Amino acid sequence: MPSGIKKDYKQTHQLKTDELVEDLDNENIIGNDEGYNERFELKELIDLKLFNDIQEGLSKVTGLAFVTVDYKGEPLTKRTSFSEYCRARRKIDTYKKACYLSDAHGGLEAAIRGKPYIYRCPGGLIDFAVPIVVKGQYLGAVLCGQARSSESDRFDDINEFIKADPKWKENPELLAMYEKTLEIDYEKIVSVADLVHLVINQLVEKEAINIIQEELNRQSLQLAVEKRARLEIEKELKDAELKTLKAQMNPHFMFNVLSSISNLALVEGAKQTEEMSYLFSYLLRYNIENGDKEVFLKEDLENIERYLKVQKIRFGDKLNYEIIISEEIDTQKIPPFVIQTFIENAVNHGIVPKEGPGTVIVEVFLENGDVVIKVEDDGVGMSKRALRKIFLLNQENYEGNSLGIGIQNTRKRLMNNFGDAYDIEIISREDVGTSVIIKIPEHFEERVS
Structure with missing residues (x-):
C-alpha cells in the first residue's frame, strides 16, 4: 500500500x-x-x-x-x-x-x-x-x-x-x-476468501436487483397510458430478471477457485466438501452460460437435480426428492429458469421450516399439446392470504418479498410469450404442502417472437 x-x-x-x-x-x-x-x-x-x-x-x-x-x-x-x-x-x-x-x-x-x-x-x-x-x-x-x-x-x-x-x-x-x-495454509485461506466473496456478493446482488425490479414495476404502472414507454419498461424488467439469474463474473476465475477448494478437499479426504464444490461449480456454470437462451428441458432438470443434491448434503435426511420425466420429451426446449424459482421455494419455504423430513417431487409430462411441469412438496404450505399476495400481479401496493417477485417475473414471462392461458397455477394448504403447475406449449420456440 x-x-x-x-x-x-x-x-x-x-x-x-x-x-x-x-x-x-x-x-x-x-x-x-x-x-x-x-x-x-x-x-x-x-x-x-x-x-x-x-x-x-x-x-x-x-x-x-x-x-x-x-x-x-x-x-x-x-x-x-x-x-x-x-x-x-x-x-x-x-x-x-x-x-x-x-x-x-x-x-x-x-x-x-x-x-x-x-x-x-x-x-x-x-x-x-x-x-x-x-x-x-x-x-x-x-x-x-x-x-x-x-x-x-x-x-x-x-x-x-x-x-x-x-x-x-x-x-x-x-x-x-x-x-x-x-x-491453516496460505493457499487454502486465499481460496476460501475468494469463494466467500463470489457467493455472498452474488446472493446480495440478486436481492438488490429484485428490489429495483419492484420499483420499476411501480413506475411502469404510472406510465401505463403511454404504451411505448410501458413496453420499454417491461423489456427492461425482463432483461433485469435474466441478469439476476445469470452470474456476472469471470467464469474462468470462479471455476479455478472452486477447483482449488475441491482439490484441497480431495487431499484432506473431505468427500462431502469435494462433492459440494463440484456440484456448486456446475450450478454456477449453468447459470452463466444459459441466462439468455432457450434450454433443453432435460438439461434444466439435471441442473435442478444438482441444486437438490447440494441441499441434500446441507439438510441430510430432512430433505428427499424425486424427478420424473417422460422419455418422449427429453429434447423439449423451455425458456431458461422457469422452474428454479419454485424448486427453491419448495425447499426453503416448504421443507426447511417443517418439523421432520419432507419430499419435493418434480414431474414432467405432455398433455393436450403442452409440456406440463408439476412441482410438489409436502412442506408447511401457505395460507390463502400469502397466496393472494403472490398473485397480486402488477399491483402498485404489492409488499411481497423476493420470492413473490420471482414468481411474478416468471408469470409475466410465460404470459407475455404464450398468453394468459399459460399463467402458473399454485395450490397450497397450510401443514399439507404446495403444488405448482407450469405449462409451456410443445415446440414453443416456434411461437416465441
Missing part, C-alpha cells in the same frame, strides 16, 4: 467508530447506482436466517469463524464458531478495543480494494474481510478467520495501524488457548 494511504489510515483509526463511518461516507465508498437513488441497507436485503445457515455451512467445511456486519461494523448475524481464544480476548478491555478496531480496519480496507482483504490481527491470528458491494454501495462485510498460519508473514500486519498491547503472550492462559486455534 502507498505510504500516503498508510498515513491516512493511521489517522483514520484514531477516530471514534462513528467518525470512521462518517469518513467512509465522505470518501464515497458508499455510493448510489446511476438512475436509482435509494440507498440500500444490508439488513433489508439479506435473509438473516439464510446468511446464518451459509455461515454455519462454511464454518463446518473450513473450520473458520464467521460473522456478517453492516457498513458501520455492527454485527447482523450470529458469531459462528468463534475460537475460545478470541472470545477470551474480547472479555479483556485492553484487547477488546484492539479487536473491534481490527474488524473496522479490515472491512474498510476490503471496501477500498473491492475484494477480500487478508491480514494478521493484533492477536496474532489470520483474518479476512469480504466486502459486500452492490451498485457501487459498500453495505458491509463478512469477517472470517481466527486461524494460525506458518506463513503469517505473507499477510499484512494490522498492528502497523493499531498499536495493541504486545504483552499478551506473557499471559499463559491466553497463550495456551492461542496454541489450540486452527492452523
